[in-house]
Amino acid sequence: MLVLWFKALHLIAMVAWFAGMFYMFRLFVYHVENRDRPEVTALLKIMAERLYRYITTPAMIATFVFGIAMLVVNPGYLKLGWMHLKWVLVFGLAGYHGFVGVTRRRFAADDIRLTSKQCRILNEVPTLFLIAIVLLAVLRPNFF
């Protein structure tokens, strides 16, 4: 029963984490395209900081905490091959999260190294992780 509560909280936190990651690079697209309008970029900097600091990062931490809580309650998950592959992907996703944070700090300092097209492409990266991780977690393939 406890594990089901952890799973529900894990999924709620995961949705909030992705909501943040899906929007951060969109804000950076607007920032690049309005780089000559400081009144616009000032607002975008505040939006990016609050979204990252108060939603995206805490939601990532909560996803990890409730995921790990399920492993503690049910250590059998540690033996499953698909779960190991999921961790590799989750590790990659956490790396992307870190990259978003570095990019946010650079944009806040008007140190813009990306084009708007690059930001649009980078905005699609979490979609690929979402599809791969959810397919793994739900279909639980046993090919390894």
Ligand code: HEM
């Ligand atoms: C440290 C990170 C994570 C750990 C330790 C973890 C661990 C777990 C565990 C133990 C379960 C229960 C599996 C089951 O009942 O069969 C689970 C379920 C799930 N996780 Fe994670 N998870 C992590 C990150 C993520 C992320 C980033 C996503 C989404 C992109 C995700 C999506 C899911 C989904 C959709 C389920 C439900 C699967 C089902 O019941 O069919 N998890 N997770």
